[in-house]
Amino acid sequence: AxxxxxxxxxxxxxxxxxxxxxxxxxxxxxRLGQRARFALDRLGSLQQAGKVSAENLQAMVMDNEVYQAGQVLPDLLKFCASELGDDVARLTPLCAALKAWDGRADLNSGIGFVYFQRIMTSMQGVASRWRVVFDPQNPIHTPSGLAIENPQVASALRAAMLAAVDEVAKAGLSPESKWGDIQVSSLSGKPIPIHGGPAGLGVYNAMQTIAGKDGKREVVSGTSYLQVVTFDEQGPRAQGLLAFSESSNPQSAHSRDQAEAFSKKQWSELPFTEQQIKADPAYQVQVISEEGSR
Known part of the structure; x- marks a missing residue:
């Protein structure tokens, strides 16, 4: 910092x-941000289990866990199971979506993630929302838990849920909508589904979006270049991804290739030795000189 x-x-x-x-x-x-808390928590768990592998780190970046869901989703579901009164009909689809949600911001994650985002955004202004307040001696695991037993918090949560229902309906999203249908990159023309989500919710694969057409969210920034490197007797081994592709020209062959690979979580082997570099089918040598140079 x-x-x-x-x-x-x-x-x-x-x-x-x-x-x-x-x-x-x-x-x-x-206070640590949700993303930092996720990273420290995940790395701590991996280190306790033994050596941290390249596959572990790739999963850490791309399994798209929503860290804040682990802190508050049980309370959201508990609130859903309580007496919802006159709002039961309106909130039942939302509660069902939250219950079915896998707690991730992956392409196949359900509409529950959209509801979760809207709810937590609305709850940010409720100072008393946390059951366990921030403890500087335990910054990784605090604050946590929604204080739904607090009438003020419960009232704010109900309002946030109802607002989320209205917002999702206004966006034209259906109960069957998946996150990959909603969050996209359309820079190259045809939309490419993009996984990841807001850093503020503890998604390590952070994405920032703006409202697009038909309820979609257009990615404008976020994860860009990813690289994981390991070392063994043969030297370094690197795998990488360029999330936003190399060209902003929709007519270029390189306007979609890397973004599509990112969408599919397909890492590329990066050459290091001269032999590996020359083995590339596209390898060529181009000599550049300046006329009249000495």
Missing amino acids: DRLTAVLDHHPRRQLGPVPGRSGWQQQAQ
């Missing part, structure tokens, strides 16, 4: 503690 106070939280599990007053820094509690 680039803030002076972040020096206090150089590592969530090994905090430096109070900084002397003469340093001019005030000790302030620094």
Whole structure:
């Protein structure tokens, strides 16, 4: 982080503690973002299990877990199972979608993810929403839990759910809609389904979108270049992906190739040795010189 106070939280599990007053820094509690919490939690689990492999890291980037879902989805479902009163008919489809959702922002993830996004966006303004508030001594796992037992939070949640129902209906999305039908990249003409989601929800494969046509979300920024490197007796082995392709010209053969590979989670082997480089069928040598140069 680039803030002076972040020096206090150089590592969530090994905090430096109070900084002397003469340093001019005030000790302030620094909340970790959902994405950082996901990364630390996932890496901690992998390290406990043994060595971290390239496949582990690829899955970490591309399994598209929505980390915040693990913190609040049980409470959302518990609220759904309570007495919904006059709103039961309107909220039943939403609750069914949340229950069926796989907790991910993957291409095949259901409409429950869209409802989840809308609900959590609305709940951001509710200061008392957390059951377990932020603890600077446990920054990875706090805050967490929706305090649905709090009447103010329950009322705000009901309103957020009803608003989500209206927004999804207005967008023209159906109960069968998948995330891959909604989040797309259309820069090359024909829409390409793109997995990933908002970093604020703890999706490591972060994507930023704007509203498009027919309820779709157009990707405008986010994950760009991915590379995983391992080392063995034969040297480095690298795999990579360029998520947004190489050309912005829709007529180019390279306007869709990498974006489609990203959509399909198809990593490419990257050559390193001279032998590997020359083995590329497209390999060629081009000598460039300046006329009159010495």
